[in-house]
Structure formats: structure tokens, C-alpha cells
Amino acid sequence: xxxxxxxxxxxxxxxxxxxxxxxxxxxxxxxxxxxxxxxxxxxxxxxxxxxxxxxxxxxxxxxxxxxxxxxxxxxxxxxxxxxxxxxxxxxxxxxxxxxxxxxxxxxxxxxxxxxxxxxxxxxxxxxxxxxxxxxxxxxxxxxxxxxxxxxxxxxxxxxxxxxxxxxxxxxxxxxxxxxxxxxxxxxxxxxxxxxxxxxxxxxxxxxxxxxxxxxxxxxxxxxxxxxxxxxxxxxxxxxxxxxxxxxxxxxxxxxxxxxxxxxxxxxxxxxxxxxxxxxxxxxxxxxxxxxxxxxxxxxxxxxxxxxxxxxxxxxxxxxxxxxxxxxxxxxxxxxxxxxxxxxxxxxxxxxxxxxxxxxxxxxxxxxxxxxxxxxxxxxxxxxxxxxxxxxxxxxxxxxxxxxxxxxxxxxxx
Numbered sequence: 001x002x003x004x005x006x007x008x009x010x011x012x013x014x015x016x017x018x019x020x021x022x023x024x025x026x027x028x029x030x031x032x033x034x035x036x037x038x039x040x041x042x043x044x045x046x047x048x049x050x051x052x053x054x055x056x057x058x059x060x061x062x063x064x065x066x067x068x069x070x071x072x073x074x075x076x077x078x079x080x081x082x083x084x085x086x087x088x089x090x091x092x093x094x095x096x097x098x099x100x101x102x103x104x105x106x107x108x109x110x111x112x113x114x115x116x117x118x119x120x121x122x123x124x125x126x127x128x129x130x131x132x133x134x135x136x137x138x139x140x141x142x143x144x145x146x147x148x149x150x151x152x153x154x155x156x157x158x159x160x161x162x163x164x165x166x167x168x169x170x171x172x173x174x175x176x177x178x179x180x181x182x183x184x185x186x187x188x189x190x191x192x193x194x195x196x197x198x199x200x201x202x203x204x205x206x207x208x209x210x211x212x213x214x215x216x217x218x219x220x221x222x223x224x225x226x227x228x229x230x231x232x233x234x235x236x237x238x239x240x241x242x243x244x245x246x247x248x249x250x251x252x253x254x255x256x257x258x259x260x261x262x263x264x265x266x267x268x269x270x271x272x273x274x275x276x277x278x279x280x281x282x283x284x285x286x287x288x289x290x291x292x293x294x295x296x297x298x299x300x301x302x303x304x305x306x307x308x309x310x311x312x313x314x315x316x317x318x319x320x321x322x323x324x325x326x327x328x329x330x331x332x333x334x335x336x337x338x339x340x341x342x343x344x345x346x347x348x349x350x351x352x353x354x355x356x357x358x359x360x361x362x363x364x365x366x367x368x369x370x371x372x373x374x375x376x377x378x379x380x381x382x383x384x385x386x387x388x389x390x391x392x393x394x395x396x397x398x399x400x401x402x403x404x405x406x407x408x409x410x411x412x413x
Contacts (some may be wrong), residue, residue: 008137008247009247009286009288010034010035010036010288011028011031011034011035011036011140011141011251011254011255011290012035012036012038012137012139012140012141013026013028013035013036013037013038013139013140013141013142013143014037014038014040014131014135014139014141014142014143015037015038015039015040015143015144015145016040016073016142016143016144016145016146016153017040017041017144017145017146017147026143026168027168027258027259027260028141028255028258028259030258030383030384030385030387030388031254031255031258031289031290031293032289032290032383032384033065033289034288034289034290035290036065036066037065037066037067038066038067038069038139039066039067039068039069040068040069040070040071040073041068041069041070042070042071042072042073042082042091042093042126043070043082043084043088043091044070046088046091047068047069047070050068051068071129071134072093072126072127072128072129073128073129073130073131073134073146073149073153073156074093074128074129074130074149074152074153074156075130075152075153075155075156076128076130076155076156077127077128077129077130077133078127078128079125079126079127079128080093080125080126080128081093081123081124081125081126082123082124082125082126083095083118083120083122083123084120084121084122084123084124085117085118085119085120085121086116086117086118086119086120086121087116087117087118089117090117090118090147091147092146092147092148092149092177093128093147093148093149093152094147094148094149094177094178094179094180095118095120095177095178096114096115096118096119096120096176096177096178097175097176097177097178097180098115099175100114100115100174100175100176100206101114101115102208102209102210103206103207103208103209103220104206104207104208104209105204105205105206105207105222106204106205106207106216106219107204111209111213113209114176114206118176118177129156130153130156130157131153131156131157131160132156132157132158132159132160133156135160137163138157138159138160138161138162138163138164139160139164140163140164140165140166140251140255141164141165141166141167141168141255142154142157142160142164142166142167142168142169143167143168143169144167144168144169144170145169145170146170147177148172148176148177148180149180150169150170150171150181150186151180151181151185151186151189152181154167154169154186154189154190155189158193161190161193162193163248164230165229165230165248165251165252165255166227166228166229166230166252166255166259167190167195167226167227167228168225168226168227168228169186169225169226169228170223170224170225170226171183171186171187171200171223171224171225171226172222172223173220173221173222173223174206174220174222174223176222176223183200183223183226186226187226190228191228194230194231194234195228195229195230195231196228196229196230196231196264197226197227197228198226198227198228198229198259198261199226199227200224200225200226200227201224201225201226201227202224202225203221203222203223203224204222204223204224205218205219205220205221205222206219206220206222207219207220227259229252229255229256229259229261229264230252232249232252232267232268232271233271235248235249235252236249236271236275242275242276242279243276243279243282243283245272245275245276245279246272246276246279246280246282246283247283249268249269249271249272249283250269250272250283250284250290250291250294251290252268253265253266253268253269253272253294253297253298254290254291254293254294256268257293257294257297257380257385257388258385260387260388260391262301262376262388262392265294265297266297266298266301266302266305269294269297269298273298284298289383292383293379293383293385296379296382296383297376297379297380300375300376300378300379301376303375304374304375304376353403356403356407357403360401360402360403360406360407361401361403363401363406364397364398364400364401364402365397367397367400367401368393368394368397371393371396371397373389373393374393374396376392377389377392377393380392
């Protein structure tokens with residue numbers, strides 16, 4: 001039966017795999033009470049535990065409405081065998097791939113054996129369903145941690161993905177489960193459906209179990225958290241009403257801010273204003289917190305663009321770049337630097353550059369500590385996007401005092 005949970009004006013996040021409330025690190029929690037969470041787990045006992053854990057740890061602070069649902073999600077409605085494993089966090093529909101029995105990960109505080117964690121202690125027959133079957137109105141954001149079934153769940157959400165604005169999914173680079181789709185499969189599936197790939201965060205390795213602590217090297221890339229966002233042009237080209245398009249674009253901008261895609265959020269809002277100016281004003285008049293965030297951010301960013309962007313150094317043409325010519329370098333200054341290079345030996349120049357990099361790093365660090373937040377960063381802080389604000393300030397300090405940019409600004413290169 002299809003369900004409606006979140007109001008149209010709110011951001012609905014659907015998280016699959018809520019065992020031990022592992023969804024609590026979802027990046028969109030920073031958007032506060034305008035976010036509605038629907039949390040799924042296939043194991044009924046786990047759902048009960050999730051609810052208790054959530055309340056016990058008081059993770060509901062500044063979080064909007066939420067509900068826990070017991071349901072096993074897959075690519076189609078069917079009855080399948082669900083594996084209860086020795087580590088409750090690794091339960092899933094797919095069996096362990098014995099080819100990886102010699103490996104472990106070190107992402108926890110101990111050496112974590114892949115085969116021991118996935119050892120099956122019980123098998124249950126469960127009735128599976130899909131995102132498309134469950135929801136009349138598609139969620140705005142999908143968050144998946146389903147022990148190898150992420151691709152299948154996306155297959156069961158093909159209709160919903162036309163409306164979904166972002167996806168966060170645990171993706172592996174090796175076939176941990178038999179028949180499991182890996183990162184490249186998920187990447188191709190989502191990019192073919194109008195999503196931009198953002199990043200893989202928290203990449204963790206696997207090592208041979210027969211190895212020494214402290215003497216393992218970098219290991220093999222095992223998995224990580226992959227992020228995708230919808231290409232806003234897909235929304236502009238859709239057949240829905242202009243006001244609905246604009247509201248969806250504002251949601252996309254808010255989600256992008258939550259994911260620290262600051263420049264993308266600005267581009268989305270620019271496109272909304274340019275394409276539908278009247279509806280844009282109407283959409284930003286709503287009192288939802290995430291709408292106010294988008295409004296205040298857009299105003300601040302647009303002002304800064306008018307002041308700072310014309311003064312930025314633009315990309316040189318390929319010809320100039322490969323000839324070592326900068327677009328903002330005067331001919332006389334270039335001659336002075338060239339003359340100095342001919343006089344001073346390479347070793348002396350290398351030592352001078354090493355000293356300059358130390359001074360540049362000190363200047364960058366000092367600027368980050370003592371410089372005030374600019375208007376854009378203050379907006380982010382006001383709406384509790386603290387990490388995003390700090391990241392932007394670090395970028396700003398680096399753009400001013402990074403060794404190469406600092407040297408260019410001083411006319412040394």
C-alpha cells in the first residue's frame with residue numbers, strides 16, 4: 001500500500017538499514033525539523049531496538065519527524081531468504097562471498113574479520129517490497145546501508161528516482177556478497193538517470209588477516225559512502241508546473257547546502273530565478289527553515305559575486321598556460337622574474353621556495369584563525385551548518401595564502 005508521510009513542503013529522507021540508528025550521521029540532519037525521516041529495517045527485532053536506542057541516546061535533538069518501519073526492500077515484490085549474521089550490522093539478503101574469507105578491515109577499534117562478521121546464524125523467509133510500491137510520492141533523498149542490496153533497492157525505485165533529488169549509499173569496490181553490484185554499477189545506474197556523482201567519503205580498506213598490526217601498508221579499497229545529487233537541468237526540463245519546479249529546485253539547493261555543495265546550490269537557485277522569476281519569489285516566501293536558509297544564502301552569495309568575482313583570476317588559455325604565461329602578469333614583471341631566475345641557481349631557488357611555503361602556510365593558518373567570517377559563512381553558521389562554514393573559511397584562507405596563489409598575488413611567478 002502506498003503511503004504519504006512528509007508534507008510536500010518538507011524534505012523527506014528515506015533511510016534503509018536503520019539498525020542501531022546508524023542513520024544518525026545523515027548529512028541532512030543539519031537542516032533541522034523541516035526534514036522528515038522514514039527509517040527501514042528488515043529485522044522486526046532490530047526496529048524495536050532502533051526505537052529504544054534512538055530515544056536512549058537522545059539523537060532526536062533538532063531532528064524533525066521520524067518513524068521506523070519493518071520492511072525488507074529489494075528490486076521487486078517477492079519472497080526471499082534473509083540472512084541473520086553473527087554481527088547484527090551485517091544482516092542482509094545476499095550471502096557472504098567466500099573469496100574474501102582471508103580479509104579483514106580495521107575501520108573499527110579492532111581487527112574486523114569479514115567472514116566471522118557475516119557468519120550466518122539464522123535464515124528467515126521475508127516478503128520483500130520496493131520503494132516504488134510503498135510511496136505514492138517519492139522521497140526527496142534516499143540513504144542506503146543495506147549490506148550489498150543497495151543496487152537492488154535502487155532498481156526497485158526506478159520510478160521514484162525521477163523525483164528523488166539526492167542519494168547517499170554505501171558502495172563497495174569488491175564483491176563482499178555473492179552477486180552484489182559494486183561502486184561502478186551504482187555509479188553508472190545513477191548517472192544514467194540524471195544524477196551528478198559528488199564523492200566517495202569515508203573510504204575504508206581491507207587487509208589480509210594474516211598480517212602484523214602496524215605493518216600492513218595501505219591495503220585494498222573496500223568500500224565507502226557515495227553521494228549523488230540530481231542535475232538541476234533535469235528538473236527544468238520536466239513537465240511539472242513552474243511553481244512545483246521552483247519548489248523542487250529550492251529543495252535541491254537546500255540538500256546541496258547540507259552536502260556542502262555550496263557553488264552548486266548557488267547555480268540551482270540562479271537557474272530557478274532566471275527560468276521562473278515570479279514563481280521563485282513565491283517559493284522563497286514560504287516560512288520553512290530550509291527555504292529561509294536558501295533565501296538568505298542566495299542574497300549573500302549574489303552580493304559577494306558582484307563584489308569579488310570580477311576581481312578573480314580567470315583560467316588562462318591552453319596556449320598561455322603551457323607557455324608559462326599568466327593572464328594577470330604584466331610584461332615588465334615577467335621580465336624581472338625571468339632575469340632573477342637566470343641569475344639565481346636552481347638549488348638556491350628551491351631553498352627559497354621551501355622557506356616561502358612555510359611562511360605561506362603560517363599566513364594561511366593565521367588568517368583562518370583570526371579573520372572574521374564573511375557574510376556567506378555567517379549565514380551558514382546561523383542555520384547550524386557549522387562544518388560547511390568552517391570549510392568555506394578554510395577554502396578562502398587557502399585561496400589567499402596557498403603557496404602558488406600567494407606567490408602569484410605578490411608577482412613572484
